[in-house]
Amino acid sequence: SKHGLRAASSVSAARPVSDLPAHLQCSSCSKPLFNARQTPHGCRLCQACITGLLHEVEKRPCPGHTETCTLRDHHSEEDGGGEVEIEVSRATCFPDMATRREVAKLRVRCPNCDAGCSVQLEWARMDQHVQQSCDWHSLRCEQCKELILKKDMQRHTSSECRHRKETCDLCSQLVTHSEMETSHRNLQSDVCCPRFSARCPHCSERSTPMDRRGYVAHLSECPERPVECKYSHLGCRAMVRRSDLERHYKDSMDSHLELMDSKLKQAAALPSNSAAAVPQSSAGAAPPAPTAADGREVADVKRRVGSVFEQFKKLQVNVANWAHSTMELEQLADRT
Template sequence: FTASTAMSELPSSVVAARPVSDLPAHLQCSSCSKPLFNARQTPHGCRLCQACVTGLLHEVEKRPCPGHTEACTLRDHHSEEDASGQVEVEVSQATCFPDMATRREVAKLRVRCPNCDAGCSVQLEWARMDQHVQQSCDWHSLRCEQCKELILKKDMQRHTSSECRHRKETCDLCSQLVTHSEMETSHRNLQSDVCCPRFSARCPHCSERSTPMDRRGYVAHLSECPERPVECKYSHLGCRAMVRRSDLERHYRESMDSHLELMDSKLKQAAIAQQSPVSAVPQSSVGAGALAATATDGRDVVDVKRRVGSVFEQFKKLQNRCNVE
């Protein structure tokens, strides 16, 4: 398009503006009946809005005109007749040209601000609405540069200064700039490896009995904290319990039956794994490479049997201990 054509187009930022009064028929799109926003005209005189042209027509391939005028079904020697004796005129984006007269008329229409549903009551000519939206509309949504959320222009200053979770704050202990979301989750958290070097607090596990400590002291304290949750030593068998260090021995005593069941399950799985299907294949039906693989599998079976025997011995000892107690 030429420079004059580009200048006559209304920007997409105001496409949602609604006319204040009812539209005359000649300013309504022949396809969707909405205002002729950046009107285009077909060779047969059908007027379409920008959305219908770009959304319903191919760039160069001709398709039936989406308009609903009588001109859209006139006979045309380039098209084949249908059963009713009528033909649909075919057009493409390339064959539609800007309707400058209609665009000038639409640009003078008085419309409501696109942000009227949010609270803006301004009414202007469509051609002047974009300047209002971009420069002075307090109900226009802007994207926060920090958290990327959409915020009303009138609320942006408050959002960036006191509400944005990614706003920067200065730590009053170490003077570092830290985002608001990190201040409590990591910067002032003894359990975080990026904890403020000058922050001190009681152990989160035994806070009532411990003295305030910094991150370094907390790391040293973890190795002996009686309230710290730790994994059961039978977690490799499937026990998912997290138990306070001071309660570990009681857990082992009270959960002996469940630990025995876990070990029994592991034994059964190992017994199944030791059965190798490759050993049943006749040697005459396999090549040298397969025989080598079979030999490797045989060594694996021996290793599995050895481990099963070791686990079984541990199982028997634990069972005997349980019976004695």
């Protein structure tokens, strides 16, 4: 207000410099009576307790801890209880202007004292200090939305904020700092700077700087670029330089065959599981007992699967030769 008696939210937690007199302490939380309100029975509460503990219109027991918060009920004394809690609501409480004027003169520490501010002022003047001159007050950066101390804001916005705008010295476009390296100067990005060039990161000693088109074309054939093994779909996780692929396929033939064997075993196990599965006849009903015919069918499936595995083991050498021949044909096709 114009009299400086109402606390702004930024200074509502300001701490008094000296011990707080009892009559200026909230009857509920014992903190300073900022924006004090008084109940009809004379109990003084701070704004935080009024807002957090009382309903706007519905009456509830007074949160204060004074003798005036209870009344003696003579009708209930015979039942062993002689006191009744007084109920209040926000609507029944009124501003305590006398207490507010007294609290406004309290000398308090800046609410940013823990951050480093050493200023001490009358509480009524503290809000102006915090909003206009406190260098230790936290402000939210308009670009990245982070909380930054007022004294650091200029440096943050000019050289630290990840969303600050920068001018590309190659194409003169305004680009967000966080995008400068991730996309604007990344030759694999669709929005790469048209004037940016770089060497291949895999064979930089032998390559010359390239623009985006040349870079993408070079990567598709760079002999030093790590590529995925063509048997990755079987489970091979190796990343090998393109020039070393042929050696990898020869050296890893056994492991590739083992991966293929594992995949075939998994595929062959599916019919056995399906044949052994017995469907439910109806919801909640017990499955029918397996018959002799069912047992013979399962045994026959297992026998056939075992036969397939025996044949596969005998053909492993032929499979290896076939895989190597296929690899050579693919490489010949790529060169032609």
